Amino acid sequence: MKKKREIAITIEDLHIYYKDIKRFSIKKNGLSGLNATTFKAVKGISFEIEKGEIVGICGKNGSGKSTTLRAIAGIFSPDHGKIDLHGNSISLLSIGVGFQRSLTGYENIFLSGMLLGFKRKDIEKKVDEIIEFSELGNAVYKPVRSYSSGMYSKLAFAITAILETDIMLIDEVFSVGDIKFKEKSYNKMKELINDENRTVIIVSHSSKALRELCNRVIWLHDGQIKEIGPADEVVTHYEKFMMEEA
Amino acid sequence: MKRFINDIRKYWDYILYQTKAELKTEIIDSYLGWIWLILEPLCFMLIYTFLAGIVFGSKTEYFPVFVFAGLAIWNFFNKTVSASVKIVARYKDIVTKVYVPKYVLLLVRLFVNFFKMLVTFGLLIVFMIFFKVPLSWNILWVFPVILCSVIVTFGVSSIFMHFGVFIDDLVNLTAIGLKFMFYLSGIFYDISAKVPAPYNNVLLCCNPMAFLITTFRNGLLYSTGADILVLFIWFVIGIILSIIGIRTIYKYENTYVKVMRG
Numbered sequence: 387m388k389k390k391r392e393i394a395i396t397i398e399d400l401h402i403y404y405k406d407i408k409r410f411s412i413k414k415n416g417l418s419g420l421n422a423t424t425f426k427a428v429k430g431i432s433f434e435i436e437k438g439e440i441v442g443i444c445g446k447n448g449s450g451k452s453t454t455l456r457a458i459a460g461i462f463s464p465d466h467g468k469i470d471l472h473g474n475s476i477s478l479l480s481i482g483v484g485f486q487r488s489l490t491g492y493e494n495i496f497l498s499g500m501l502l503g504f505k506r507k508d509i510e511k512k513v514d515e516i517i518e519f520s521e522l523g524n525a526v527y528k529p530v531r532s533y534s535s536g537m538y539s540k541l542a543f544a545i546t547a548i549l550e551t552d553i554m555l556i557d558e559v560f561s562v563g564d565i566k567f568k569e570k571s572y573n574k575m576k577e578l579i580n581d582e583n584r585t586v587i588i589v590s591h592s593s594k595a596l597r598e599l600c601n602r603v604i605w606l607h608d609g610q611i612k613e614i615g616p617a618d619e620v621v622t623h624y625e626k627f628m629m630e631e632a
Numbered sequence: 633m634k635r636f637i638n639d640i641r642k643y644w645d646y647i648l649y650q651t652k653a654e655l656k657t658e659i660i661d662s663y664l665g666w667i668w669l670i671l672e673p674l675c676f677m678l679i680y681t682f683l684a685g686i687v688f689g690s691k692t693e694y695f696p697v698f699v700f701a702g703l704a705i706w707n708f709f710n711k712t713v714s715a716s717v718k719i720v721a722r723y724k725d726i727v728t729k730v731y732v733p734k735y736v737l738l739l740v741r742l743f744v745n746f747f748k749m750l751v752t753f754g755l756l757i758v759f760m761i762f763f764k765v766p767l768s769w770n771i772l773w774v775f776p777v778i779l780c781s782v783i784v785t786f787g788v789s790s791i792f793m794h795f796g797v798f799i800d801d802l803v804n805l806t807a808i809g810l811k812f813m814f815y816l817s818g819i820f821y822d823i824s825a826k827v828p829a830p831y832n833n834v835l836l837c838c839n840p841m842a843f844l845i846t847t848f849r850n851g852l853l854y855s856t857g858a859d860i861l862v863l864f865i866w867f868v869i870g871i872i873l874s875i876i877g878i879r880t881i882y883k884y885e886n887t888y889v890k891v892m893r894g
Contacts, residue, residue, distance in 0.1 A: 404890050456728075456889075459730070459731065460731035460886075461727075461728065461729070461730070461731055461886070461889050462886055462889060462890065463886030463887065477730075478729060478730065485725060486653075486723075486725060486726070487725070488657045488661065489653050489654075489657055493649075493653045496649055497646065497649060497650055497653065498730075500643070500645050500646035500649060501646060501726065501730045501732055502730065503642070505645065506645050506649070529657070
């Protein structure tokens with residue numbers, strides 16, 4: 387990086403606990419109250435991401451990757467620490483983005499778009515492009531519950547890819563659809579990522595994707611940052627670590 | 633409060649679109665579609681008219697219309713409150729994927745039920761013409777009563793929605809509570825005539841639904857004005873409940889997802 391660039395995301399000492407406040411049932415527990423056992427999913431991670439940067443997050447299952455992403459997306463509140471998005475719009479793309487199964491794909495495009503903070507008019511302009519990219523054709527007017535899982539993911543991908551937000555969070559979506567669509571979405575992803583202004587965080591288990599797409603990689607282990615640095619380096623260490631553990 | 637207004641503005645489009653979409657699917661999904669909207673209250677009206685009018689020999693004037701008007705308001709309240717308890721679970725797919733102020737989901741439900749209530753009102757007008765109910769300016773009381781019902785309903789639901797996330801069997805409790813309230817709201821009997829004093833007045837003051845339904849019917853059918861003070865008090869209570877509900881939701885909504893996980 388030649389000059390100092392704008393910061394898009396700042397995360398300071400982020401902690402997220404699952405207080406295991408199980409939905410309790412009066413029938414089962416009486417009014418004995420909430421006996422909370424705390425599970426710490428993320429324990430104090432801090433990092434900054436510059437605008438336009440592509441950052442990967444790797445780590446084994448249960449290391450807090452998805453939790454971190456969801457916290458950045460605003461779905462979880464941090465129990466401690468701060469997340470500052472510096473006013474950028476954000477979208478979380480993960481397998482099976484929140485569709486409502488009884489509504490049609492077309493309606494879901496609008497609803498998802500609006501939930502991401504787009505105005506109706508903006509979505510209307512892009513709706514054809516989304517349908518085209520999703521390869522759904524007329525099926526888009528059918529209820530989402532009739533979709534195959536591939537169609538479902540294609541639509542989800544198309545919405546996030548075409549409706550562009552400043553920050554994209556991507557949770558394991560490189561396994562979407564058939565080979566052809568996979569290729570297409572991978573390329574689209576590259577194209578999106580090459581946009582100077584877009585900041586992207588990718589969670590993936592695929593070393594290939596991380597190496598090819600990311601500038602930097604954060605390796606999470608047990609809710610903490612184990613290593614953060616250039617993609618190649620971190621991924622190599624991570625692979626080595628996983629091999630040893632196996 | 634400022635946040636509330638901003639959020640409403642931000643999500644207004646969404647609320648309307650979602651309401652429309654849900655109404656559409658609800659109507660398309662059932663075989664009888666539109667007819668259901670009319671058929672359901674109509675059938676219940678017939679049942680209660682039979683029960684109270686014939687079995688118990690009620691002498692209330694325009695009895696079928698009386699029952700129907702009561703049901704219109706009651707159904708709106710009943711359906712919204714009972715849906716609110718499990719509303720976060722219902723929208724699990726959305727809630728776990730994107731941030732949305734959770735009462736927005738409640739508002740969608742409220743609007744869906746409000747629309748259904750409007751359809752019922754349409755039918756109510758037909759009935760009134762059919763039974764040749766005389767009208768007076770007191771009919772205008774209907775509007776503040778509806779407004780007050782909406783606010784009270786929202787207030788109560790927002791609080792139930794919050795606790796519904798954490799308490800599993802609140803669904804059952806609410807069902808019992810609502811049934812109890814139904815019988816105490818005088819849907820198919822006239823509280824002031826059938827319940828001995830002083831209980832009838834207590835009921836009419838303390839049970840918002842009994843009060844609202846009675847006032848609604850008085851204006852609509854019997855050319856009688858409303859008790860402005862009580863109406864105003866319930867209006868204020870409704871707003872206070874709503875504020876408490878919204879505050880609580882804002883404070884805890886981001887833990888909802890963590891609970892939903894299990």
